[in-house]
Amino acid sequence: MRVAVSDTNTELLELIDAAESGEEVIVTGKSGTEIRLVPVEAPRFISGILKGKVPPGGPDFLEPMSEEELRDWEGA
Structure with missing residues (x-):
């Protein structure tokens, strides 16, 4: 289907439906x-x-931080 750009204002929804259904739509x-x-x-x-890409035994984010980790985190 070939359509002039001036005709697309009134037919845009129809053109979109046609493209979604697999029809080739070309606007000139x-x-x-x-x-x-x-x-x-x-x-x-x-x-x-x-x-399989994350090594087992990594940090447990649900466990509380140690005092040293907490100081590092807070920037002290």
Whole structure:
């Protein structure tokens, strides 16, 4: 589908629907520039991406800090 940029104001929702359904939508500007409307895929979240990359026995963030760690943290 090819559409002049001047026609996109009234047809924008239809053009978006067409692009989302896989139709090729090209908007032609006054200078002849062509722009293709394509849906952008959302990044997928991958659960467990760091599994096996964090060494076991790391710091336990739920345990209280030692006095020395607390002094370092507070900048004393």
